[in-house]
Amino acid sequence: MRCPKCNHKLVMGAKFCHQCGAELPPEIVEKTVNWYYDPVFVLLAIFLALAVFGLPLLWKSPRFEVWHKVVVSILTVIYTAVILWFTYYLIFVIFIPYYRELGTVLDSAT
Ligand SMILES: [Zn+2]
Numbered sequence: 027m028r029c030p031k032c033n034h035k036l037v038m039g040a041k042f043c044h045q046c047g048a049e050l051p052p053e054i055v056e057k058t059v060n061w062y063y064d065p066v067f068v069l070l071a072i073f074l075a076l077a078v079f080g081l082p083l084l085w086k087s088p089r090f091e092v093w094h095k096v097v098v099s100i101l102t103v104i105y106t107a108v109i110l111w112f113t114y115y116l117i118f119v120i121f122i123p124y125y126r127e128l129g130t131v132l133d134s135a136t
Contacts, residue, residue: 027058039063039088063087072098077106 027036034045036058042049050058061067068087072080081102084095 027054030054059088063089065089069098072102073105077109078102 028034029036029043029045029048029050031048032043032046034043036050036054037044039055039059040050041055062071062083063086065087068080068084068090071083076083081099084090084098084102090098
């Protein structure tokens, strides 16, 4: 994307041209932002795949207000904690005792 006034190459997410200082219209600012900073993509990446590892993407994105970043970060930490707790519960409370029990049953059968 280039400045409509001086044709200088624009810096990603910039609201002003770094060459001539012209204020850039919102539709141009929007187009200089990389697709992976799109709020929909950032939120899907965090809640479907990355959990806390998606937070750098969120904080680097110029498309979120600061308070949105704070709220989404808090939700992400809670979400990640729930996933970790659930994984722990599944392994140590359900699977391991189950297989231990199964092992003793099989041992006593032989
Ligand atoms: Zn310019």
